[in-house]
Amino acid sequence: MALVYMGWHVSGAQYNPAVTLALVVRGDCPGSRAAGFIGAQCLGAAAAALAVAHITGSGFVLMPGADTGAGTALAVEVLFTFLLMIVIFNVAVTPRTAGNSFYGLAIGFTITGAAFAGGPLSGGAFNPAVGIMPGLVEWVIAGRTEVPFWLYLVGPLIGAFLAVPLFMMQEAAAMRGAAGNGGSSDAGD
Template sequence: MVLVIERPSVIARAHPLRPERADVALAAGEFGLTTAFFFTVFTLVRWGLGTAGADASGTEMWFRCAVVSMLVGMVIVGFVVSRPGRWTGAHMNPAITLALWVRGRTPARRVLPYLVAQVLGSVAAAAVARLVWGPAMADGPTRWAVVQPGLGLGGRGAVVALAEAAVLALIVGVMCWVQDRRPSWPLPWIVGLMFGLQGVLLGTFTGGSANPSRQLGPALFSGQTHLLAAYLLAPIAGGVLAAWAARRRPLTL
C-alpha cells in the first residue's frame, strides 16, 4: 500500500513516457510484492473476520476489524523494509504511485507499468486466496474479502468517497512532510501505522479500504461492485491532491 523511498540514482534520470527495461523489471517486482501483500491481507480477513459467528456483536466485529487492520499495517512495514520492497519502492497502491509521481519522486514512464502491476496483483491475490483457502474464502462473511460500508451507508457514496479521499490526503501529506522535514524519521513505520489506524477507525464504518487495488480484485470476484467507483477513485483524488499541494507549498511546521 505504500510507499516511500525511490533511489536517487533512478530519479535523477530523464523522464520519458516510454518505460525502459529497468522500469518493466521493477513493475514485475511490484506485481510480485502486490500479489504477496494482498494475499496476506485477504488471508487475515479470512481468518480474522470470516470466522465470526452469525450472532457476533458489533463490538466483537469492531475488535476483529481493529486487530486485522493493525496487522495489515505491520505487514505494510515488513514489505516496505524488505529487500524487494526497497528495490521497487513497495507502493502496492495506485494512489501512492500517482501521488509520488505528482510529487516528482516517481518517473512518469514508470507510472503505467506500476498501475498495471498493482491491478493484476490484486486479481491474482484474490484468485490464489480462493485456491488456498477454498470455498470459505468466497462464502459467508468473508466474501472474497471485499470491502463494504457499514449498515446505513449503502446508499451514501459521497460519505464513503469523502472518507477514502481524506485518509489518503492525510497519509500522503504526512509522508511528504516527513520526507521534506524529518528524513531521519522511520517513514515506513509511520505510514504503516497510519494505514492500520485508518482501518481501526473506519473499518466498520466505510470499510477502510484506502487502496483502489485492495478493493478491485475482491469486488470483481464477488460481484460486489456497489460503490466501487468511490473506492477506486476517491483515494487517488485525495492522494494526488495532497501531493500537488505539498509540491506547490511545502509544509514548514
C-alpha cells in the same frame, strides 16, 4: 509495516496506485515506471483475491458499512488516503527526512489507524487496487455486481491528489524558512 521496509529498495514500497499517481503528479516518479508499478499493484491485488477465494472458498469484497451512505464512504476514502499521502510525503519524499529509519512505522501506523477508524464506514481500501481488484475477481468468478468500484477508484485518487498541492506549499514554506534561518529548516535552531 514490514512490507514497507521490505519493498522500499525495490519500488519505494509503492503498493498503491493512488500513491504512485500522486508521486507522478509531483514529479517524484517517472510515468514510465508508474505504469509498471500500477500494473504490478493490480496484479498483486488480483492474485491476493484469488488466493483468498481459493483458501476460504469464498471471495473477499470490500463494501461500505450497512448504515453508511455513499457520501460518507467517499469522504472517508478521501480523508484517509489524503492523510496517508501526507505522511508518505513527509517521511519518505521530502529531503528533510532522507535516510530516516521511521518511515515504515509512520506509514504502517497511518494505514492501521485508517483501517480501524475508517474501515467500518467505507470498507477501508484507501487504495484502488485493494478496493477494486477483489471485487473484479468476485464479479468474474461469481457474477457479483453490487461492488461500488467507483468509490474505491475516485475516493483514493481525490485524497492522494489533494495532498500534492498541500505538500508543495509546505515544502515551499520550509525552503523559505530555511533561507531565513541561514539554511536550517528546523524551527528549534
